[in-house]
Amino acid sequence: MTVGAVGLDSARREGTKPLAWWIAPTVPLLAAALAFAWTLHGELQRLYGMTGSAWDYAYDQQVIWNVSVGQGFYSSFARANFLGIHFELILVVLAAVEKFWANPAVLLIFSSAGLAATAPAAYLFFRALLPADRPESPWLAVALSAPIPFWAAIQEAARDFFHPENMALALALLASWAGIRGHRVAMWVLCLLVLTCKEDQVYTVGVIGLLMRVYGAPEIRKHWRFIVYLAGAWFLIGTGIVQQHFRNGGYTDFVYYRWLIGLNPAIHATPTTVLAPAADHVIALVEPFQQTWDVMRVVLHVTVHASTTSCCCCSP
Incomplete structure (x- = not known):
């Protein structure tokens, strides 16, 4: 009887292995499908109801249409x-x-797909990062990756309709996965795609390079510096030369930070000027809580005063 029970238990374990194999990657895929349908449905409703944010969306759509008809990246x-x-x-x-x-x-389709793809991309990333010999690793990867498309930060990006960097996060996660697994060509291609999403994605690719320094496959780990060099070169050439050429030395998002390296004579790079913007951000974050505390203090004062008055009236 004991031998039969052991055999039955062994058969059950063997029967559960295929089930566990396909359930783990299926959950992030289902989460991605649900997030894609939900996000795209909401964005299309706003688009056809003319209630969406049209500023950057209109900018990008006009440029994309101009490129598609051979008029280049011109924006009216x-x-x-x-x-x-x-x-x-x-x-x-x-x-x-x-x-x-x-x-x-x-x-909107590309934007929704990019945000939704963060779930399976993160699953691959965590599976590559977590120990392969631990039975808990697949389920931890599922638990960490499946909710990502529903995070408040991801939904905030979806609320803004379309930005090319909505596709960058999934591409960056896939690039990290490829680097950890040793898929060198795929990693470089994905890093280039991340950089093409926006000029500020040089930071993302730089972080991928630092990640490869520690967790990359051996053939990639020894060349991690070149990923950082790629990000730096993209920034210097793309922002420092190409953008300035098209803008004739005019404003870009990075022009403001010239003073950090002494290129803006109107602002001197001192500890005070460096820390002042950070202090402003902290104040901006704390201010709503301060206002809430002021309201609570007034309510508490009124409540205590009313309670005291009531007690006085009830006293003989």
């Missing part, structure tokens, strides 16, 4: 080449799609 809003404002070469891919289907919903 800025009356200049859009690459001088944002270095977003990924728009060429969307323009290729709109070449066959010229519809503003294309941007």
Whole structure:
């Protein structure tokens, strides 16, 4: 009887192995499908109901349409080449799609897909990062990755309709996974795609390089510096040369920070000027709580006063 019980238990364990194998990756895929349908449905409702935010969305749609018809990155809003404002070469891919289907919903589809893809991309990343010999690793990867498309930060990005960097997070997670697993070509291609999403994604790729220094596959770990060099070169060439060329030395998002390296004579790089913006951000974060505390203090004062008055009236 004992031998039969052991055999039955062994058979049950063998039967559960295939089930566990396909359940773990299926959960993030289902989460991604649900997030994609939910996000896209909400964005299309806002689009067709004309209740969405049209500023950056209109900018990008016009540029993508211009690229699709051979008019380059020109924007009539800025009356200049859009690459001088944002270095977003990924728009060429969307323009290729709109070449066959010229519809503003294309941007929302790519945006929703990019945000939803963070779940399976994060699952692959965590599976590569966590110990492979631990039975808990797949389930921990599922628990960490499946909720990501529903995070408040991701939903805030979805609320803003379309930004190319909505696709960058999933690409960055896949690039990290490829680097840890030793897929060198895939990692470099994905890093380049991340950089094309926006000029500020050089920070993301730089972090990937630092990650590869510790967790990368052996053939990638010894060349981690080149990933950081790629990010730095993209920043110097894209922002420092190409954008300034199109803007004729005019404003870009990074121009403000020239004073940190002494290129703005109106602002001197001192500890006070460096820490002042950080202090302003802290004050901006604390101020709502201070206002809440002021309201609570007034309510508490009124409540205590009313209670004291009531006690006085009830006393003989």
